Amino acid sequence: MVKTLGTDRHKALIALLIEKREAAGLTQSDLAAKLGEYQSFVARLESGQRRVDVVEFLELADLLDFSASEAVEALSKSGKPR
Structure with a gap:
């Protein structure tokens, strides 16, 4: 399997x-609190130090109010979000 971090x-x-x-309008700390995690968890996600699993991605989509399916479709087509 191809490594995905940094692609x-x-x-x-x-x-x-x-x-x-x-x-x-959320800080990393705000999002972490909503996820029940520490700020460092969000920082590692956003710095590319850890992968986002599917369940985490769905939770993030719900909390940040975006369509997970549209985001995945955009990423699968071009590798760039809409």
Whole structure:
């Protein structure tokens, strides 16, 4: 299996998550609290140090109010979020 950390798609996913968090007016600490995690968890996600699993992605989509399916479709087509 190909390593995914640092790939164009992984970078695009991170950019999407940061964009959606900021659009929601949340800090990393705010999002972490909503997830029941520490701020460092969100920092590791956003810095590309850890992968986002599917369940986490769905939870993030719910909390940040974006369509997970549309985001996945955009990432699968071009590697860049809409």
